[in-house]
Amino acid sequence: MARFSGGVHPAGCKRTAGGGIGVCPAPARVYLPLARHIGRPALPVVEAGRRVRRGELVAAADGRLSANVYTSVAGVVTGVVTHIEGSGKKAPHVLIENDFSDESVQLAPLAERTPESVLARIAEAGIVGMGGAGFPTAVKLDAGGRVDVLVVNGAECEPYITCDDSLMRAYTGELVQGIRLAMLACGARRAVVGIEKNKPQAIAALQVFCGQDIEVRPLRTRYPQGAEKQLIYGCTGRVVPEGKLPADAGVVVVNVHTALSIYKAVEENEPCSSRVMTVSGGACARPQDLWVPNGTPLRDLAEHCGGREDCARIVLGGPMMGEPVFSLKVCTGKTTSCLLFLDKSECRERPVGPCIGCGRCVQACPMGLMPVFIEEALFAKDLDGAARFGAPACIACGCCSYVCPAARQLAPSVKLAKKLLRERKI
Amino acid sequence: MAEIANYKVAASPHKSEGSGTRRIMLDVLIALAPCLAVGTVYYGLYALMLVALCVAACFASEQLFNLARRKPFTFDLSAVVTGVILGLNLPPRAPWYIPLVGGVFAIVVVKMLFGGLGKNFANPAATARVFLLLAYGSVMTSYIGADTGNFLHVDVQAGATYLGGGAAALAPSFLHAEGYWGQVLQLFLGWTGGSIGETCVPAILAGLVYLLARRVIDWRIPAVYVLTAALMVLICWQSASEILLQLFSGGLLFGAVFMATDYATSPKWRYNRVLYAVGLGMLTVLIRRFGSYPEGTSLAILIMNLVVPVLDRCILPVRFGQTTKAGRPKPDVMKWSMRALCLAMAAALAVSAAVLALQPREYAYIRSAEQTAEGDCVLEAGGFFMIGPYEQERAYRVTIGGDTPVVKALEPVKENTVGYVAELSLFRGKTRAEIAGLTDLSVDSDFSATVTNTALRDMLLECFDYVKYEMGGGAHG
Numbered sequence: 001m002a003r004f005s006g007g008v009h010p011a012g013c014k015r016t017a018g019g020g021i022g023v024c025p026a027p028a029r030v031y032l033p034l035a036r037h038i039g040r041p042a043l044p045v046v047e048a049g050r051r052v053r054r055g056e057l058v059a060a061a062d063g064r065l066s067a068n069v070y071t072s073v074a075g076v077v078t079g080v081v082t083h084i085e086g087s088g089k090k091a092p093h094v095l096i097e098n099d100f101s102d103e104s105v106q107l108a109p110l111a112e113r114t115p116e117s118v119l120a121r122i123a124e125a126g127i128v129g130m131g132g133a134g135f136p137t138a139v140k141l142d143a144g145g146r147v148d149v150l151v152v153n154g155a156e157c158e159p160y161i162t163c164d165d166s167l168m169r170a171y172t173g174e175l176v177q178g179i180r181l182a183m184l185a186c187g188a189r190r191a192v193v194g195i196e197k198n199k200p201q202a203i204a205a206l207q208v209f210c211g212q213d214i215e216v217r218p219l220r221t222r223y224p225q226g227a228e229k230q231l232i233y234g235c236t237g238r239v240v241p242e243g244k245l246p247a248d249a250g251v252v253v254v255n256v257h258t259a260l261s262i263y264k265a266v267e268e269n270e271p272c273s274s275r276v277m278t279v280s281g282g283a284c285a286r287p288q289d290l291w292v293p294n295g296t297p298l299r300d301l302a303e304h305c306g307g308r309e310d311c312a313r314i315v316l317g318g319p320m321m322g323e324p325v326f327s328l329k330v331c332t333g334k335t336t337s338c339l340l341f342l343d344k345s346e347c348r349e350r351p352v353g354p355c356i357g358c359g360r361c362v363q364a365c366p367m368g369l370m371p372v373f374i375e376e377a378l379f380a381k382d383l384d385g386a387a388r389f390g391a392p393a394c395i396a397c398g399c400c401s402y403v404c405p406a407a408r409q410l411a412p413s414v415k416l417a418k419k420l421l422r423e424r425k426i
Numbered sequence: 427m428a429e430i431a432n433y434k435v436a437a438s439p440h441k442s443e444g445s446g447t448r449r450i451m452l453d454v455l456i457a458l459a460p461c462l463a464v465g466t467v468y469y470g471l472y473a474l475m476l477v478a479l480c481v482a483a484c485f486a487s488e489q490l491f492n493l494a495r496r497k498p499f500t501f502d503l504s505a506v507v508t509g510v511i512l513g514l515n516l517p518p519r520a521p522w523y524i525p526l527v528g529g530v531f532a533i534v535v536v537k538m539l540f541g542g543l544g545k546n547f548a549n550p551a552a553t554a555r556v557f558l559l560l561a562y563g564s565v566m567t568s569y570i571g572a573d574t575g576n577f578l579h580v581d582v583q584a585g586a587t588y589l590g591g592g593a594a595a596l597a598p599s600f601l602h603a604e605g606y607w608g609q610v611l612q613l614f615l616g617w618t619g620g621s622i623g624e625t626c627v628p629a630i631l632a633g634l635v636y637l638l639a640r641r642v643i644d645w646r647i648p649a650v651y652v653l654t655a656a657l658m659v660l661i662c663w664q665s666a667s668e669i670l671l672q673l674f675s676g677g678l679l680f681g682a683v684f685m686a687t688d689y690a691t692s693p694k695w696r697y698n699r700v701l702y703a704v705g706l707g708m709l710t711v712l713i714r715r716f717g718s719y720p721e722g723t724s725l726a727i728l729i730m731n732l733v734v735p736v737l738d739r740c741i742l743p744v745r746f747g748q749t750t751k752a753g754r755p756k757p758d759v760m761k762w763s764m765r766a767l768c769l770a771m772a773a774a775l776a777v778s779a780a781v782l783a784l785q786p787r788e789y790a791y792i793r794s795a796e797q798t799a800e801g802d803c804v805l806e807a808g809g810f811f812m813i814g815p816y817e818q819e820r821a822y823r824v825t826i827g828g829d830t831p832v833v834k835a836l837e838p839v840k841e842n843t844v845g846y847v848a849e850l851s852l853f854r855g856k857t858r859a860e861i862a863g864l865t866d867l868s869v870d871s872d873f874s875a876t877v878t879n880t881a882l883r884d885m886l887l888e889c890f891d892y893v894k895y896e897m898g899g900g901a902h903g
Contacts, residue, residue: 004746005746008443010441010443159441229746229747230746233746239746239747239755240747241747241749241753241755242745242747242748242749244747309433312434313433313434313435313436313440314433315438315440317438319438319439319440319441320438320439320440320441321438321439322438322440323438324433324434324435324436324437324438324440325433325435326433326435327433340440342440346440346441347436347440347441347442348442348444349434349436350442350446353446353447353502353543354542354543354544354545355544356447356450356504356543356544356689356690357544357689357690357691357694358450358689359644359689359692359693359694359695362694362695362743363644363695363696366746367745367746367747368743368744368745368746368748369743369745370694370695370738370742370743372694373694373738373739388742389742390742390745393745393746393747393748398438398439399439401437401438401439401442402439402441402442402443403442403443404442405443405445405446405447405449405450406446406447406544407442407446409437411437411438411439412437
């Protein structure tokens, strides 16, 4: 088994594992984000006052690199509003008042299963990478025959998050069919499902369903095992060259939730309008995995799961890479996998001290960078130096900050150096 | 901004491993505790007082420096660590001002002037030790022997170290182990002269195990340092038996565990650390063997510390997926060459140590040997003995019992009547241990008789060894 070097091993804290998947009650109003994916924001196709049923298109993709947006509840469109996003910026959302009739529509059944038709359906259903990146899946899978292996990401290496684990256990058969459809769409002859060894039930469940074409690969439990390049290395032994795409190594990666969405879009004619999320953390009274309609305000989730607003920190996403939450008015989307209410013992605030030169950030970096010297170069306004120590290759996993005994903000520094270097190039 | 609530936010990651600077320094102090305890038992309360003075000097000078620079006081324990390490590096009966001068030098000159914690250009303790050695040469090289009886005594006779005085500095036998293994055991337990904390190997190893278990230090530095040093000893001394004597004496192990692993002054990338440790091992042994100072650990650490910035900035890790200009994957030359170097060194050390150790024993006195029907071994042994001013050839027939390993008979075969006749009765009926334990061989203050008896004793010990190793003397095991 190919083991990437570096990485860290944070405590799992996966307290919602094995608890099944619940359902979040539909909220009174949903804010459907139009730009929660990579590419151009979707263009609204509904006007204020129009009544929509669940599964109806409310915003259409603007060009190839964009995604359709479907409503997750039935109700009346209030209009397109600007609403706060996870980053703290404002962005256009379609606001829908739920009438609780739960009337729904489906996509038209798919007549045949050819790569073209499946790709078209994936695009139609508005599926984007549900692991967090939000890249339109149809664009990714349309690799032009360069891909021979499909890697399915079930690593779920971030602490707390268990939505993929629960999904693999609860929807194993559907997931395997979704993987076969994705293989068909991208032209891969075989698929490898990479799962960290701390999820033995998911591994066992998938092994029952998998055939010769789909291999389940138990992976070492080490963060960031689920990062794209590290996952590809662990599953296939291939190294994606710097500055290249996985397709250049003959690989395409999809998340297990994305594969399940493909199944639902093709076989059940359901567009991507809800997802499984983990709500957890020490300040959450009823931590659980649950189906959440897209556009649900975090406050509804917090109330349903008993998350305390006055906790030490609220995080959207995992504790390693997730965004801090500024406001519970922020809404869920296709890419939000986790909501954490961390108490004081879980995210200790520590004063930043001087670097003692221990080199732990260098040992921990899974990309072979030297965060300590990148930070030094950045502070000295020496961008060439930062580039020399590898700043452009940063994957923002946060291992360097995680291990730093002086609590230095290494990951943000390296991210900033990367950003400045990219801006300088343009 | 009504939409933004008053939440606490911070950049990801939101978790941390949980080890802090002060905790790391505390771990180092805990790891140093066995050395400090053993040093106190061996060399007395005065030694403990020296360490305490050194800690006080380090801590006070750091805070005074902060005061002078109008900076906040620092309570990260790093000055205490420097103080303990430097204190344990001092001779047990150094004058009281030595730790004060050393501590102030280490903290002010080496650390604070260069920017404080993490910015020191070299290990403060190693640099201060080298400074003290240059400034107070005779004081810094006069040691006392270890003795629990020293506990409250300050005036103790000077004792030599193995590095300074050679095998003569060690007792002929130690805890019932004689000869070579006695010396090794004595050095291993540190029952000899040396700096306060550096002599007792078990105490250092206990600290090492603790530091490794707490993941405070990288195992590569001490491991490769010791490996390289062992190989270099083998090369420089051409003797396998010298390896353990050299490794266990002086500050090599203490330096390898506590000083070479200093964070700020050791490389950041793991394979640079291997290269750094190789350099340390080579320099230490070269200084010991060919330099004019008997001990080279601190100097080697100081020199390699100065190379570290170059290593850190010139030899970079190969990034995951990094390619050459031609677009091929960049080979990790450093990683594989360092691994190969370590394997090669370990193999070379194992092979040559085995070859040197398995060389046939040489016997200076044995001429012939036979076994009687009763199982006794009859040996004819002899050689040139110093009798007075003359060298005479003498030979004896020695019978060593098969059932009881004693000298059953000892008869002269060829004994010149000129000069002194050996006092054979001294040895008859005695076991090997008894003969080895004969220390008072002087006969009526007759100098030549003493020399003759000493030579006879060595001859008889060799006879016992011959019976044991060459004749399979079962009863003499």
